[in-house]
Amino acid sequence: MSKNQPDMIRGTLDMLILKVLSLEPMHGWGIGERIQQVSADALQVNQGSLYPSLHRLTRQGWIRSEWRTTENNRRARYYVLTRAGERQLGLETDHWTRLSVAVGRILALG
């Protein structure tokens, strides 16, 4: 399981992708836009780095991809959260919450 416990930064991005996809299927550009919007530009995602993450998540079976037509009638690759992905998101959210609570406590010291 240690293999699935990614390092902080990359892992965070993976988690954010999974979270975004848990709302609705989305293409790569949309995911990036959504993360930026919701975080009110606090998180500047390097757009290109989304793609290696998306491919890795696909390989791990947490998301799958399919080609769909956008509202503008343009072909785009959409990513969909899988059952395993949902589970993983749950795990990572828990992990993140525990971590941030712990970090928060330490920072609250004296």
Place this chain on the structure above:
Amino acid sequence: MIRWIGNLWFRLRALLDRRRMERDMADEIEFHLEMEERKYRAGGVGAEEAHRLARVRFGGEERFKEQSRRSWGVSWLQDMGGDIRFAARQLRRRPAFTTLAVLTLALGIGGTVALFSVVDGLMLRPMPVRDEAGLRVFWMDYDWRGVEFDFARGRVKAFTSLAAYSMDAVTLRTATGSSLVLSCIGSAELFDVLGVKPLLGRTFRRGEDRPGADPVIVLSYGLWQQRFAGDPTVIGRTVGVDGRSTTVVGVMPRGFYFPTPEARAWVPLDLDPSTQTYQSNGWLVLLGRIRPGVTGAQVQDDITALAHAMGQRWSYPAAWDKTRSPHVTPLREYVLGSVRPALLLLLGAVALVLLMACANVAALILTRTTDRTGEMSMRTALGASRTRLARQILTESVMLGAGAGVLGMGLAAALFHVLVASLPLQNGFADTLSLDWTALTGALGLAVVTGSLISLAPMRSLLAGDLSGSALGERRQSGARGGPGRLRTSLVVAEVLLAVVLTTGAALLVRSVERLRDVDPGLDPKGVLTVDLLLPEASTDSVERDQLLHSVLQRARAIPGVSAAGLINRVPARGGGWQATVAVADRPDLADRQRPNAYYRPVTPGTFAALGAHIVRGRGILPSDRPDSRRVAVVNEAFARRFWGTRNPVGRTITDNGFTEGPIEVVGVVHDIAVDKLVGERPPAVYYPWAQTMHGSSYGILVAKTETDPAALAATVRKLVTQVDPRMTVGRVETMDDVLDAAMAEPLRLRFFLGLFSVLGLVMGTVGVYGVVSFGVQRRRAELGVRLALGARPARLVGETVAAGLVPVLLGVVGGVGLSWMASSFLARFLFGVAPTDLVSFGAAAGVLIVAGVLAALVPALRAGGTDPAVVLRSE
């Protein structure tokens, strides 16, 4: 689990449908950039600026593509593909190196695997009996009397049961004809001791080895197939065995053999206390099964007690005291004892060759690495990581290994067949051997592992050395001294050493075989034909059989060109057969029940003449030696020497208790004819008149000497036999020359193999020396160029170079001679008439290697002498 499969599926697609993956990725990024551009333009940015901004925001497109590809999880495979292609190109660029390396390794691997298959079959695979580990053969093979067996039976508590057996040929008559069948004659307990069940019917029953029992026979699977076409109704059928009508009671399963695959049927012993055979003929082997949980010490105690009891029951003369060293031998060791040393010898030789092959390839690769230091430095400078370079070398080595492995597998299969045919195996054993797949796949594994191991040496120097910086300048110096050079030299020393060991062994065997050709077989094989004759027992009585044999003999003598013909019971130098105990009347010290054994050889008048055997003293067997005349015998020289020393045996008296009654007068001494085998000390043998000993015999071997071609005589004899009586059968027909050749086959084949290995070793040693010298020459090109420019004589440079090359050769020769000397006692048993420390052989081996070394050094040395100083100095 599902996810794991999905993951694999993804990787497979990435590997196999790569083009689509690439296209999808490109499309996806294209879409991304388009959307981004659109966003900017919607924000009022100009088309060109939007295009630019979108790409800036995205970051390095190629970099992320590459990262994505890596996340497909197959990049290492892609890299490997590249490595393999590159390695293949490298190997192709130097065909001589590649061929040499692959061939050397393949030979080593092929030989090892072939031999391993044989060793596996003979020494490691269990024998077809239950719990082989518990079976023991009692000391003194073929030396137990029936009475001793019965005595021992209940006395060894450490054994659950004891059985006695022997081997003999019986004539088997079935509806399809008669033939001699080598059989195992065993006591009733034999199959219980072995713990095997028959395929059909039953095995021996209690009491079937006692007088009055109905005769039975158990067939081997092979004999059942051959003579009864695998007919399951054979059980209960009556066949003729040695003239008695006998019931077939069982068929053994396929693959079962005992004691060797040569035995094709099992017949109960006849343990009849009223016979001389039971009382005084030592012709049995005792086999027992150790009781579970009994220790070796208990076994030893038990048999020591048995020996003690036997010593009290019978008094044994000092020379044949059975009670002196009681011990037991594991069955396998007993059965395979004779093959083992030869097998070990060959295994040793093949291991040496494999070692040399590895040393050679390592040396070759070392040279290549040194040659390529420049290339490696260049590649490091261009950004190749060190692990990447090491991986490259490893790939090359593994590819060499794999190539050699595939070739070695083919070689193994070919060598295996030659090997099985060449080993001194008793006939049937070869059929139980097969080249197994484990060994073959093992060969591939061995090759790859060897390849990787070999690459470790250059890899170490590669990883240790400083490849960056002054790449080219350093190459020149790094060659001058340091690891690879010294390592190479020691490898060559080792190679030469091993080659000397192999060549010495081969030289000794060559000399030994020469001596073998000088062995006096005691007969003149020229023009002699031997024919096995089998008579129909059931439809003839003993008088008729005597007449039939007699008339065949008479007619054979009448064939034009035949100068002499006679009968004998065993072909000289081929079969042992029975040894009968003989009592010597004027040797009272031997006059108890335990008497010396001598081979039992009934002959007719004309047999000695046909064989060209000289009568040394007295007379031979004459027509006047009738069944009713005085009992006579002719002894061989070995017999006379053993019992009477230099005294004249003629006129002395012996008895052959066990076969006939009454005293027998020795009337002559015949020159030692090879009896059981060609090589080795001649055993005592006694030749009796056929007429006085073989009354009613259902077989005989006709020996005839002709002035013409004996092979042509064979057809005439066959026709003649049919004319005499169509019910008679002709068995094996062989010329005496063939018989003697067969008797020499084992040492000849051993010599062939060791010769082959030593030639291999020689080639490898020479290549090694050549490599080391040419390497040295290359290294010193600058120096040589300068010296030539300053006026040094080329001849002197050549001499110097050769001398330098000879240093490892001489070291190797000295070491090799030393090692051979130490190992000589092991080789001793394979030699005949040559001391294992024979100076000629040692000298020849050392000489051959030194000459090969000089020649190998001379080629690059001449090139050094011919160096053009101008070219060298310019290139530096």
